[in-house]
Amino acid sequence: MFELTREQFLERNRISEAVWIKSGCDWAVLEAIAIDHLASEESLVTTAELFARMIQRIDAVHSVRFRVKNVEHLLEKIIRKCAAEDVQEKYRTISVENYYKVVTDLVGIRALHLFKADCFSVDVGIRDEWQLCEDPVAYVRGGDSDEFREELRKHGFVVQEHKFGYRSVHYVASTRPGKRDVLVEVQVRTIFEEGWSEIDHTIRYPNFSNDPLLEYFLTIFNRMAGAADEMGSFVQVLSAYAVNAAEQQRASEQERDDAIAKMEEALEEAKRTAERSAEQDAMLSKLTSEMKRLRRTASAHDAQELPLGAGKNRLAEIVLGAKQLQREYPFIRNLQETEVGRIARQLEGSNVLRAAKLGGEAGGPAWNALHRALKKHEEGEL
Structure with missing residues (x-):
């Protein structure tokens, strides 16, 4: 229940009689608005809580605050708006039937983020979730770069420079939790801006707004908050650079480690390969010794006039020696079309006379062919 008289209200809120008269407000209308607003307060709190929970889910949002407008602040705002030189037409006709459509911040939400550029991510989340009643306004301070202002315009903001150096983005959204629409004002700003604006609002609004000394120090405080925001953005860029540099270093180290592993x-x-080469050298050395032994055997056979039976035995020794080489050294199997292979096949076929004839040539082309084959193998051609 609203129980203040007009005089009590004006005194509590430091509104002069001159301002009251200039506003042209009717106290009975203001009382009716106050009573209706108090009756709707619980429903408005529920609406504020719902909005706050939904906005908190946006990734770039650090924290959320909400409030339902205090009834005395509501009446004070109406009087101040009506007494302004450039009074808006909607305030001239304000009444208990339409005040909740005229005053757009009966429910106020503040979404706070860490870095200045985060406002663009928050903007996407808000536009995806709610229907806006008007174009959002981005308040900037003197000294904000042209690039930042242009980026705001590209995202659909109406950019305005605030006379008190106030930087914030304001949305007005509508919801209908009951029988009538409720307007919700969502303010999006950095944590540093929130700190400054809270102090500024407490000191300046509504009672000492024209004090030059306070305004001077609040301006300095405003610049410090702006510098803190810029420093935060710089640190964010520096951090991203450091992360990228660390990733590049890790990639370089991995490339180095891979190269070392391949080496x-x-x-x-x-x-x-060297070990296999040593084994091959030992094998070839043994094979060469066997060749020399067989060559000596063949030469001895050529130098002696042996009886037929003895010649057969000598021939068998030569051919069997060649077959043993084939078993021990598989690459000699490639010599099947050489004289050695023919000798072996003749002996296996029991054609002793033919084998004897070929054996008589063992000291000649057949063994020379075997020697050349071994030489090619040694040089890697077989």
Whole structure:
């Protein structure tokens, strides 16, 4: 229940009689507005809580505050608006039937973010969730860059420079929790701006707004808050740079480690190749010794006139020696079309005379072919 008289109200809120007269307000109308507003207060609180919870879900939002307009502040605002030189037409006809459509901040939400540029992310979340009643206004301070102002315009804001250096983005959204529409004002600003505006509002509004000394120090405080915002944005950029530099360093270190691993792998493979080469050298050395032994055997066979039976035995020794080489050294199997292969096949076929004839040539082309094959293998051609 609203129980203040006009005189009590004017004194409590430091409104002069001259301002009251200039406003042209009717106290009975203001009383009716006050009573209706108090009756709607619980419903307005529910609306404010719902808005606050939904806005808090936006990623870039750090924290949310809300309030329902105090009844005395509501009446004071109506009187101040009506007494202004450039009074808006809607305030000339304000009444208990339409005041909730005229006053757009009966429910007030403040969404706070950390960095100045976060307002654009918050803007996307608000526009996605609610239907706006009017174009949002972005208040900027003197000294804000042209680039920042242009970015605000690109996002659909009406950019205005505030005379008190006030930087904030204001939206007016509408909801209908009951029988009538409720307008909700959403203010989006940085934490530093919130701190300054709270102090400024407490000191300046509504009682000492014209004190030059207070205004001077509040201006300095405003600049400090602006500098803090700029420093916060700079630190954000610096942090992103540091993260990127760290990622690049990690990538370089990984590239270096991969290169070292490949070099180590190549070194191990070289060692294994050297070990295989040593084994091959030992095998070839043994094969060369066998060749020399067989050549000596063949030469001895050529130098002696052996009986037929002895010749057969000598021939069998030569051919069997060649077949043993084939088993021990698989690459000699590629010599199947050489004289050695023909000797082996003849002996296996029991054609002793034919084998003897070929054996007589063992010290010649057949063994020379085998020697050349071994030489090619040693040089990597077989």
